Amino acid sequence: MLPVTNPAGRFGRHGGQYIPETLMNAVIELEAAYLRYKDDPEFQAELSALLHDYAGRPSRLYFAAKTTAAWGGAKVYFKREDLNHTGSHKINNVLGQALLAQKMGKTRLIAETGAGQHGVATATAAALLGMECEVFMGKEDTERQALNVFRMELLGAQVHAVTTGTMTLKDAVNATMREWASRMADTHYCLGSVMGPHPFPVIVRDFQAVIGREIKAQLLEREGRLPDVVLACVGGGSNAMGTFHEFIGDPSVRLIGCEAAGRGVDTAETAATIATGRLGVFHGMKSYFCQDEYGQIAPVYSISAGLDYPGIGPEHAWLHDEGRAEYVPVTDAEAVAAFEFCSRTEGIIPAVESAHALAYAAQLAPTMGPDQIIVVTLSGRGDKDVAAIARYKGVDLYE
Amino acid sequence: MSDRLCHPERSEGSRPAAGGTNPRRDLATAFARGKAFIPFVTAGDPDLETTEALVRAMAEAGADLIELGVPFSDPIAEGPVIEAADARALAGGATVDQLFDLVARLRADLDLPLVFMTYYNPIFAYGQDRFLDRAAEAGLDGLIVPDLPFEEKGDLLDACHARGLQLVSLIAPTSAERITAIAAEAEGFLYVVSSLGVTGVRTSLGEHVAEMVAQVRHVSDIPCAVGFGIATPDQARAMADVADGVIVGSAIVRLVAEHGRAAVPVVRQYVAQMKAAIRP
Structure with a gap:
C-alpha cells in the first residue's frame, strides 16, 4: 500500500x-x-x-524522561514542532x-x-x-x-x-x-x-512530511530503531499526516490520530469526525464530515479552535478505511489535564491542540513496556491558549 | 441569430418519462419562444407556503424555467444574500423531503420546467438514487449542482439519465479551453457564469460573455443562459443580447428578504418587468 x-x-x-x-x-x-x-x-x-535558517529546522526530538517516569510504561519522545519559528508546524x-x-x-x-x-x-x-x-x-x-x-x-x-x-x-x-x-x-x-x-x-502532506522524516532519522540515530507508536492531533490533519507519511510503509509502527471530542462524542458539542461523522462531500473533497441526516454540515465544538472543524482530510479518511491508522476521540477535559501535566512536568506549555495527542498518549503509555517507544508530535506551543485555559478553569485573567 | 437560438427542433415538448409518473420536460424547451427568463428562489425562505406562491407568481409573470434553491448550511458559491436566505430557510426547518412535496404540489397545475439548484452533499447524504427517484416522482426536470464540476459529474449524470432528468453544466470566465469539452457534453441549457466570484448583485458584469458564448457555438447549439450579478432590466437586456437567456437569483432573494411573506406581488412585478426587458 x-x-x-x-x-x-x-x-x-x-x-x-x-x-x-x-x-x-x-x-x-x-x-x-x-x-x-x-x-x-x-x-x-x-x-x-x-x-533550516529561517524556521529553525530540524526541530528537536526530545526524550521526555519525567513524562516517561510519570506514565510508567513506554519511553516517550516529543517531536518539538512547537520550537519552530511562529510556534507551530x-x-x-x-x-x-x-x-x-x-x-x-x-x-x-x-x-x-x-x-x-x-x-x-x-x-x-x-x-x-x-x-x-x-x-x-x-x-x-x-x-x-x-x-x-x-x-x-x-x-x-x-x-x-x-x-x-x-x-x-x-x-x-x-x-x-x-x-x-x-x-x-x-x-x-x-x-x-x-x-x-x-x-x-x-x-x-508533502510539505509537512518533513516531520516524520526527521522523527525517523532522529530516532534511528538515538535508539537505532523505529518507534512503536506515533501520535498526533487531528483537525483537518496536517501535523498528523506529516507525522504519519514517512511511516505508512512501516507496518510495525502504529499511527494514531487524536480527534477533538469536545464535551464528548455522545454530545452534540464535539468535533470528532471519524467517531461521529459520515461520508460526504464538502470543501472540495469527499471524506468524512459531521453532518445531519440531510447533509447539512454540523456546527461542531472543541475548546481548541485549531481542531474545531467538521471534516478530516481525505488521506486520513482513507487510512481509516484501510485500517492503517487509528483515530481516537479526546475530550476538552482530558486535553486540559494533559496541557497542565505537560506544563508542570516538562516545563513545556503545549498548544491545546497538541494536548489532545498527549492526553491519549497518557492512556496508552502505561499499557506498553519500557522497551517500547512512543513519539508524540507537539504541533505547537501553548502561549496562545493560556487565556482560554484560564477561562476554562474559571480564572479571571486580565489579558 | 434568434432563429438559430430558438431551437425549434427541441421545442416539441417532453421527453419520455423514464422513472417517475410525470413526463420530464427538456430544459431547452424554455428557450423555444425566444429569450428565456430564469428566476431563482431559495426554497423555504421565509417559509414553504410563500415559496409556493412565489413560484406560481413568477410563472404567471412570464418565467420560462424556475430554479428552486435547496438550502445548504455552507453554500460556497453563493454571496451573502443567498447564504442568508439559506440560513433562514434552514432555521425555519425546511428539509429536502418538504421540497419534494412542494414540487409535487406545484406540478398539479404548472407545466414549465423546474430544477433544483443544490450542492452535492444534500444529494449524497439523502442517497443519490433515493434523491433522484423522489425528484423524478415529484416532477422535477433537472438539477444544477454548483460544486460538481465536469470532472466529477459522471456518477450523478448517469443516475440522472436513468430517470430522464437533466444535469445542467456551468462555464465560467476562467474556464478557457475547458469550455469546449463542457459544452460538447452539456444538456438542457448551459449556465454561463457572468463574472468571477460568487452569486450576488454587481454593478458591472459580463465582459467575457459574448466571447464565451461564441466559443460554445463552435461545438454546440445548446441554449446559453447567463447568471451571477444580474439585477436590473438594462443588465438583463445586455446579457440577453449576447446569450439565449438570463438567470436572476440574488436580486429576487433580496426582495424576499425585504418583504417576507408579502413579497409575492413585488416579485411578480419584478419578474414581469425583467421578462419585458429581454423579450419586448
Whole structure:
C-alpha cells in the first residue's frame, strides 16, 4: 500500500475536486506548477534553506524522561514542532506554498485560520517574501485568539472576521474559497491543512512530511530503531499526516490520530469526525464530515479552535478505511489535564491542540513496556491558549 | 441569430418519462419562444407556503424555467444574500423531503420546467438514487449542482439519465479551453457564469460573455443562459443580447428578504418587468 493518489486526486474513494467551475482552472494551474517544482533541485534547495535558517529546522526530538517516569510504561519522545519559528508546524507548509506561489507569479496570499497559527505563519511568509496577505478567521475565533489577530496585523496582514454560519474554522474556509473565486490571477490560496480539493491534500502532506522524516532519522540515530507508536492531533490533519507519511510503509509502527471530542462524542458539542461523522462531500473533497441526516454540515465544538472543524482530510479518511491508522476521540477535559501535566512536568506549555495527542498518549503509555517507544508530535506551543485555559478553569485573567 | 437560438427542433415538448409518473420536460424547451427568463428562489425562505406562491407568481409573470434553491448550511458559491436566505430557510426547518412535496404540489397545475439548484452533499447524504427517484416522482426536470464540476459529474449524470432528468453544466470566465469539452457534453441549457466570484448583485458584469458564448457555438447549439450579478432590466437586456437567456437569483432573494411573506406581488412585478426587458 503506497500513499499515492490516482490522477483524479483520490485516496481510495476519498478526495477529488468538488468545487465550482470558476475555481477549476486555478487548481489545475496549481497542480501543474507543483508537479513542475516539487522535484526541482533549485526549488528544493531554496525551501530547505528557508526551513533550516529561517524556521529553525530540524526541530528537536526530545526524550521526555519525567513524562516517561510519570506514565510508567513506554519511553516517550516529543517531536518539538512547537520550537519552530511562529510556534507551530504550520510554517513548514506555508514556506513551501508561498515559495511555490511566488514561482507561479502570484503576489498575494489568502488563508483561512482557526486558532490563528496558520494565519500567523502565512502572514510571516508573506512578510518575508514581500507578498500581500489577507487572512479570514471566524469571528468567534478572533475573540478566542485575540492576540494572534494582532500578531497577524503586526506582520502586515489584513484580518477579516467572518460573521457567517458558526463563525469558526469552516466558515473561514468558506470565506477564503469565495475570495479566491473572485480573484485568482494574482492570488494563491495558501490552504492550511491536508484538505480541500486536489492537489491541496497532496501538497500540504508533502510539505509537512518533513516531520516524520526527521522523527525517523532522529530516532534511528538515538535508539537505532523505529518507534512503536506515533501520535498526533487531528483537525483537518496536517501535523498528523506529516507525522504519519514517512511511516505508512512501516507496518510495525502504529499511527494514531487524536480527534477533538469536545464535551464528548455522545454530545452534540464535539468535533470528532471519524467517531461521529459520515461520508460526504464538502470543501472540495469527499471524506468524512459531521453532518445531519440531510447533509447539512454540523456546527461542531472543541475548546481548541485549531481542531474545531467538521471534516478530516481525505488521506486520513482513507487510512481509516484501510485500517492503517487509528483515530481516537479526546475530550476538552482530558486535553486540559494533559496541557497542565505537560506544563508542570516538562516545563513545556503545549498548544491545546497538541494536548489532545498527549492526553491519549497518557492512556496508552502505561499499557506498553519500557522497551517500547512512543513519539508524540507537539504541533505547537501553548502561549496562545493560556487565556482560554484560564477561562476554562474559571480564572479571571486580565489579558 | 434568434432563429438559430430558438431551437425549434427541441421545442416539441417532453421527453419520455423514464422513472417517475410525470413526463420530464427538456430544459431547452424554455428557450423555444425566444429569450428565456430564469428566476431563482431559495426554497423555504421565509417559509414553504410563500415559496409556493412565489413560484406560481413568477410563472404567471412570464418565467420560462424556475430554479428552486435547496438550502445548504455552507453554500460556497453563493454571496451573502443567498447564504442568508439559506440560513433562514434552514432555521425555519425546511428539509429536502418538504421540497419534494412542494414540487409535487406545484406540478398539479404548472407545466414549465423546474430544477433544483443544490450542492452535492444534500444529494449524497439523502442517497443519490433515493434523491433522484423522489425528484423524478415529484416532477422535477433537472438539477444544477454548483460544486460538481465536469470532472466529477459522471456518477450523478448517469443516475440522472436513468430517470430522464437533466444535469445542467456551468462555464465560467476562467474556464478557457475547458469550455469546449463542457459544452460538447452539456444538456438542457448551459449556465454561463457572468463574472468571477460568487452569486450576488454587481454593478458591472459580463465582459467575457459574448466571447464565451461564441466559443460554445463552435461545438454546440445548446441554449446559453447567463447568471451571477444580474439585477436590473438594462443588465438583463445586455446579457440577453449576447446569450439565449438570463438567470436572476440574488436580486429576487433580496426582495424576499425585504418583504417576507408579502413579497409575492413585488416579485411578480419584478419578474414581469425583467421578462419585458429581454423579450419586448
